[in-house]
Amino acid sequence: xxxxxxxxxxxxxxxxxxxxxxxxxxxxxxxxxxxxxxxxxxxxxxxxxxxxxxxxxxxxxxxxxxxxxxxxxxxxxxxxxxxxxxxxxxxxxxxxxxxxxxxxxxxxxxxxxxxxxxxxxxxxxxxxxxxxxxxxxxxxxxxxxxxxxxxxxxxxxxxxxxxxxxxxxxxxxxxxxxxxxxxxxxxxxxxxxxxxxxxxxxxxxxxxxxxxxxxxxxxxxxxxxxxxxxxxxxxxxxxxxxxxxxxxxxxxxxxxxxxxxxxxxxxxxxxxxxxxxxxxxxxxxxxxxxxxxxxxxxxxxxxxxxxxxxxxxxxxxxxxxxxxxxxxxxxxxxxxxxxxxxxxxxxxxxxxxxxxxxxxxxxxxxxxxxxxxxxxxxxxxxxxxxxxxxxxxxxxxxxxxxxxxxxxxxxxxxxxxxxxxxxxxxxxxxxxxxxxxxxxxxxxxxxxxxxxxxxxxxxxxxxxxxxxxxxxxxxxxxxxxxxxxxxxxxxxxxxxxxxxxxxxxxxxxxxxxxxxxxxxxxxxxxxxxxxxxxxxxxxxxxxxxx
Amino acid sequence: xxxxxxxxxxxxxxxxxxxxxxxxxxxxxxxxxxxxxxxxxxxxxxxxxxxxxxxxxxxxxxxxxxxxxxxxxxxxxxxxxxxxxxxxxxxxxxxxxxxxxxxxxxx
Numbered sequence: 001x002x003x004x005x006x007x008x009x010x011x012x013x014x015x016x017x018x019x020x021x022x023x024x025x026x027x028x029x030x031x032x033x034x035x036x037x038x039x040x041x042x043x044x045x046x047x048x049x050x051x052x053x054x055x056x057x058x059x060x061x062x063x064x065x066x067x068x069x070x071x072x073x074x075x076x077x078x079x080x081x082x083x084x085x086x087x088x089x090x091x092x093x094x095x096x097x098x099x100x101x102x103x104x105x106x107x108x109x110x111x112x113x114x115x116x117x118x119x120x121x122x123x124x125x126x127x128x129x130x131x132x133x134x135x136x137x138x139x140x141x142x143x144x145x146x147x148x149x150x151x152x153x154x155x156x157x158x159x160x161x162x163x164x165x166x167x168x169x170x171x172x173x174x175x176x177x178x179x180x181x182x183x184x185x186x187x188x189x190x191x192x193x194x195x196x197x198x199x200x201x202x203x204x205x206x207x208x209x210x211x212x213x214x215x216x217x218x219x220x221x222x223x224x225x226x227x228x229x230x231x232x233x234x235x236x237x238x239x240x241x242x243x244x245x246x247x248x249x250x251x252x253x254x255x256x257x258x259x260x261x262x263x264x265x266x267x268x269x270x271x272x273x274x275x276x277x278x279x280x281x282x283x284x285x286x287x288x289x290x291x292x293x294x295x296x297x298x299x300x301x302x303x304x305x306x307x308x309x310x311x312x313x314x315x316x317x318x319x320x321x322x323x324x325x326x327x328x329x330x331x332x333x334x335x336x337x338x339x340x341x342x343x344x345x346x347x348x349x350x351x352x353x354x355x356x357x358x359x360x361x362x363x364x365x366x367x368x369x370x371x372x373x374x375x376x377x378x379x380x381x382x383x384x385x386x387x388x389x390x391x392x393x394x395x396x397x398x399x400x401x402x403x404x405x406x407x408x409x410x411x412x413x414x415x416x417x418x419x420x421x422x423x424x425x426x427x428x429x430x431x432x433x434x435x436x437x438x439x440x441x442x443x444x445x446x447x448x449x450x451x452x453x454x455x456x457x458x459x460x461x462x463x464x465x466x467x468x469x470x471x472x473x474x475x476x477x478x479x480x481x482x483x484x485x486x487x488x489x490x491x492x493x494x495x496x497x498x499x500x501x502x503x504x505x506x507x508x509x510x511x512x513x514x515x516x517x518x519x520x521x522x523x524x525x526x527x528x529x530x531x532x533x534x535x536x537x538x539x540x541x542x543x544x545x546x
Numbered sequence: 547x548x549x550x551x552x553x554x555x556x557x558x559x560x561x562x563x564x565x566x567x568x569x570x571x572x573x574x575x576x577x578x579x580x581x582x583x584x585x586x587x588x589x590x591x592x593x594x595x596x597x598x599x600x601x602x603x604x605x606x607x608x609x610x611x612x613x614x615x616x617x618x619x620x621x622x623x624x625x626x627x628x629x630x631x632x633x634x635x636x637x638x639x640x641x642x643x644x645x646x647x648x649x650x651x652x653x
Contacts, residue, residue: 027565029607047610049634052567082643094642097566342640413630414638422633424640474629 001064001365002147002292004112011154012109015116019043020102027099042122042160044115045101048417054093054101055118056108058368060128060146060170061089065355065364070111072351078104083351085336085344087408087459088167089127089368090118094415122160123153123234126168129177130367133295134331134377136323140189140197142172144290145226148282152227159234163241164249166234167206172197179370179486181205181214182462184251185233187226196223196283203233203263204255207456211492212252215260223286227279232270236263295378301328304381313388316399319444321384328381332362334374334391335398335406339435340428343409344372353394361387370459371408373401404443404513405434408459412452412469413476419452421469421476426450426505433506441517446526447485448509462486464526465512466493467505478505482512482538483530491527497539508542515541555616555627557588559596560634561609569634570609572599578609582624582635588614 004012019039026036040046044055056071063071071091075083078100079093086092096104108114118125128146129135149168153159159166169178172189180186182205192198199221205214221229237251240258255263309317321330334354337343346354354374358366361383362376369375379387391397400406407430410416412423427450437443450467451458460466466481477499484493500508515538520529530538559572570578571585579585588596593614600612616627626632633639 027607033604033610047562047567049630050567050569050637051562080643099565342642345642347643413633414640414642420630422639424638428640471629474627476629 012114016105016109023102041120044118048415051095052098054096056091056115057118057125058089059150060143061130061368063366065358067111068351068355068366072348074104076348082345082347085368085372087370121162121164123166126150129171129173130369130375131331134324135173136325137174138172140172140191141293142170142189143293144286145189146170147289148286163243176488181490182207186214192222198222199226204252206250206252207461209454211461213490224283227282228276232267235270236266298326300326316388317384319399320401329378332376332379333401334396335400336373337406338398340432342424343407343427350394402444403438404446404448405431407431408449410452410458420471421452423450423452423458423469461492476502483527511542557614558585558617559600559614561612564607564610
């Protein structure tokens with residue numbers, strides 16, 4: 001993992017002191033709420049429906065065991081005993097008091113963490129592949145690039161007040177586990193020349209009320225040109241991005257309306273005017289960072305035989321363990337989607353336990369996924385049984401990774417000030433229903449995501465089956481979309497038809513699955529069946545059969 | 547601060563307490579309370595005066611984001627008209643967090 005140098009540490013400590021001063025000035029009236037709001041947002045502090053909310057950055061989804069312990073401690077001491085892991089690999093605390101937040105930030109700084117730029121119209125926490133560094137299909141570890149971006153974008157003076165928020169994702173593997181094409185900029189890291197990486201740059205993706213799939217901006221950009229290129233890309237967006245309408249202010253709208261070729265031309269013209277000298281240290285810095293991510297030696301081990309495992313353990317291994325690049329190890333995904341549970345929530349006790357298990361079985365390291373689960377990246381196969389037993393005790397052994405019941409859901413109207421309907425209760429009911437159905441039907445590969453408003457934090461556009469909660473005449477109504485995907489063949493789901501009451505959703509989902517199971521051809525995925533038969537056929541099955 | 551006022555409804559004045567973020571209501575005792583049942587019911591012709599109370603309280607750094615929201619009242623309870631406000635006054639509808647935490651659910 002990356003370890004802060006003295007500059008990094010001084011930076012987060014200074015920022016924490018600065019925010020403490022800002023909070024004191026707010027409480028004593030020296031700052032008005034209008035003056036204070038942009039400051040608190042830049043430090044991840046929202047005012048939600050019932051309370052303040054603190055969003056803590058988990059850079060590129062990587063955590064040490066000690067950092068997880070600190071997150072557990074914060075949940076226990078300053079919140080109501082739990083935290084919520086988000087689709088951007090962050091954690092949110094739903095009940096902190098404003099007067100306690102400076103202390104929380106001090107605690108975070110002790111373990112090289114912060115909440116900087118987890119909100120506001122700036123470059124947000126960079127996300128990455130939760131299997132980085134251990135995946136068998138990886139070309140190159142994306143984390144050094146993600147850390148380089150963190151350093152470049154932290155308090156970047158020119159990009160502190162962009163037209164809207166700006167999200168990066170970085171991956172270095174054949175399989176996209178980052179929803180890369182739904183980001184403002186997505187980087188695919190590939191081997192370049194002279195031991196340096198090169199980049200595919202994708203631009204203009206996003207969800208919200210105008211979902212867009214990112215387009216390829218440029219291929220094979222060498223490391224030495226990456227930061228100046230990104231600087232120019234952000235600068236052109238900063239100049240031309242709309243500020244008159246927040247719903248049209250993202251770079252996806254600029255690329256769509258201004259045109260990719262015009263945007264690319266402006267970027268090249270801007271780049272030609274820049275001095276590259278300030279960026280020259282970036283290559284050396286990349287290699288300094290990369291040293292911290294070099295895998296500590298894992299000795300290849302003989303593969304453990306799973307033939308005699310009890311059924312529950314065998315099923316968990318089959319569903320939740322992915323092949324590791326080192327023989328004899330596995331990448332273990334821990335589901336935060338128990339049957340009937342709240343997607344992404346973990347109690348302080350569970351977080352403490354996860355930290356201990358990471359120390360015992362995975363070199364003290366954990367990851368957070370954009371699907372709101374936790375990963376232990378390097379577990380020896382001989383330890384699977386003991387780990388599974390420990391997870392069962394914590395209620396963390398659900399064997400549904402990659403199943404339909406592995407539902408993404410935003411906090412929705414139970415917490416969020418922007419939400420138009422609740423999403424968590426819908427997820428809870430569906431996960432209960434789907435866990436039963438998964439016993440008889442193969443629903444692996446399908447995804448079901450739920451958002452509580454059109455801002456789409458629950459990624460409903462990007463799911464095989466998406467559910468969007470809306471407010472219709474002060475009553476919750478749920479719209480279903482079909483055919484979305486966040487993988488390398490990313491697609492936006494299409495609206496099936498009129499919305500449903502919450503009580504009608506389980507039946508509607510059952511009818512969709514009945515029709516798919518009854519209609520699919522050999523080896524066909526849900527989205528392939530949906531595209532072959534078309535929306536009208538699914539619509540008839542769902543609405544006419546009701 | 548005030549949302550669109552409709553003449554046939556009553557209102558309550560609500561905000562979040564500055565230092566804690568707690569949801570609060572302007573009470574019949576002319577102070578902020580976290581108990582909806584104690585909220586002062588405001589008629590259409592009183593809305594301007596109560597909006598000014600909210601603004602003054604914001605200036606005094608007691609609360610954040612004060613606003614009036616329409617409600618219906620019967621013998622049993624005060625119920626906000628808007629879906630968002632109904633959820634806001636009740637709290638989350640789900641059992642969240644550690645089992646040791648006491649939830650006061652009101653779906």
